[in-house]
Amino acid sequence: MKLEMDEKLFHTMPDLKIGLIYYNKITVSESPQMLKGRLQLFQEQLFFDLEDKALTDFPGIREWRTAWKAFGADPSRYRPSVEALYRRIKKQNYIAPYHSAVDLNNFFSLQYQIPVGIYDRMKLVGDATLTLGDEETGYEGLNGRFNTLEHILTLRDEYSPFGSPFVDSIRTAVTEETTSALQVLFLRPSLDVEEASKLTDASANMFTSISGGDSTTHVLHALQRSVDIPD
Known part of the structure; x- marks a missing residue:
């Protein structure tokens, strides 16, 4: 499949x-205690940071x-997923372990202050594009409701939209049966390509x-808008 960013x-x-x-050839299962512990500890430390800081003090959220706003969406109504996670932690509503x-x-999202999505590769149909949603764009999300994605960055394959930095679709969710997956890091625009590559590689190695x-990693940007992903 080819994945391309809309020019x-x-x-x-x-x-x-x-x-x-x-x-490829991954095993998705209950997280090891080490990961559960790191995720819990990170959230506890973040809770104390959030007592003294506004959400917009965190550069990734800002x-x-x-x-x-640049793309025309209201971040106070439809929040980037990373901000939603930070808001949960500010209320001490910590994220419970789900699977690896x-x-x-979630750990990558909290650590790097960016939205992150992961999708079952075998549930994707044909080529995929990152584009901007319109008034007809939407899907049943992992948050348990139908989400409209007008003016929000949207990943879509040849069947339908399936992901965004807002909330992801049920259709392409990773389960414990997943053996190949595509992870998308919605990087901070201020990062240069070298920093972005290092962050992406570090995430892949931990995963x-x-x-x-x-794993195979790529960074897409204005000068390299597309890449081929193995079938």
Whole structure:
């Protein structure tokens, strides 16, 4: 499959970039105690940080709120997923372990202050595009309701939309039966390509150290808008 960023996105945000990680031959299961402990400890430390800081003091959240506004969405109504996680932790409503893929996804999002999505590769149909949602774009989300994605960055394959930095679709969710997956890091636009590559590689290495398998990483940006992902 080919994954491509819509050229029009760069007219609004020239520095927009995403990290892509393709995982193959992975095992998704209950997270090891080490990951559960790190996720819990990180949230506890973040809770104390949030007592003294506003959400917009965190550069990743601030940048993604700016991106939301640039594309025409209201970040106070439809929040970037990373901000939603931070708001939960501020209320001491900590994220419970789910399985290794989701737990790592949440850990990366909290650590790097960015939205992160992970999708079952075998549930994707044909080529995929990152584009901007319109008034007809939406899907049943992991939050248990139908979500409209007008003015929000949207991943869509040849069947339907399936992901966004707002909330992901049920259709392509990773389960304990998943053996190949595509992870998308909605990177901070301020990162340069070298920093973005290092962050993407570090995420892939941590993921495979827990879930096994192998990984291939890419960073897409204005000068490299597409990449081929193995079938």
